[in-house]
Amino acid sequence: MKININSEIFAPEVQMEGAYKVRMKILIGPEDGSGNIIMRHFFIAPGGNTPYHQHNYEHVIKVERGSGIAVDENGQEHELSVGQSLFVRPGDLHQFRNPNNDDFEFLCIIPNPGKKG
Amino acid sequence: MKININSEIFAPEVQMEGAYKVRMKILIGPEDGSGNIIMRHFFIAPGGNTPYHQHNYEHVIKVERGSGIAVDENGQEHELSVGQSLFVRPGDLHQFRNPNNDDFEFLCIIPNPGKKG
Numbered sequence: 288m289k290i291n292i293n294s295e296i297f298a299p300e301v302q303m304e305g306a307y308k309v310r311m312k313i314l315i316g317p318e319d320g321s322g323n324i325i326m327r328h329f330f331i332a333p334g335g336n337t338p339y340h341q342h343n344y345e346h347v348i349k350v351e352r353g354s355g356i357a358v359d360e361n362g363q364e365h366e367l368s369v370g371q372s373l374f375v376r377p378g379d380l381h382q383f384r385n386p387n388n389d390d391f392e393f394l395c396i397i398p399n400p401g402k403k404g
Numbered sequence: 405m406k407i408n409i410n411s412e413i414f415a416p417e418v419q420m421e422g423a424y425k426v427r428m429k430i431l432i433g434p435e436d437g438s439g440n441i442i443m444r445h446f447f448i449a450p451g452g453n454t455p456y457h458q459h460n461y462e463h464v465i466k467v468e469r470g471s472g473i474a475v476d477e478n479g480q481e482h483e484l485s486v487g488q489s490l491f492v493r494p495g496d497l498h499q500f501r502n503p504n505n506d507d508f509e510f511l512c513i514i515p516n517p518g519k520k521g
Contacts, residue, residue: 288490288496290489291489291490291491314466315465315490315491320493321491322462324462324464326513345440347513357407367407370409370411371408372410373405373406373408374432394511396464396513397441398440
């Protein structure tokens, strides 16, 4: 059993191309012994966004704070806010944007890409 | 992309032997198309507990509300509260208890047992 204090985990700026004003911390991951599941906490500052992209693994998401926009595989926008959860299928295009004045935060859980390729 | 409204999902009493005053809802799971990862929200009422048990898959946990006790594989108790995350390895004994006066709630993410056996 490994217990982490979330506030003690650093959240660096996400360096991925197309990411703007996005930070991410790993709450539970391989360093904690988790070989299959990685739990990440994303912070999108006002005006920020993740890239509109796709990959061969899924996203399991729960909004933690604020609200924002999820863009789906057809380019359609959906409002997302606290109290909502979301599933993105492997291979589906997706993007998250924060057009609001407060931080937009969500958990984004993925299978360990090191195992899933 | 599938969006769920958490409050609209029913949280039935957990029927597992040794579970007492525990309810659980699936925020994202197979019904949403998630074949690898299941995100569950547990509610332990004051005085309640999960069984002290083990299984061949891991738990990735984030406390959502209140505080409680996590019992580890050696029977040792750890206080758990909002702002903490926890990893339970496959095969490790574990239990969660709520000795307090408020609900103890946490996310508990697992690989899909239907796939992992």
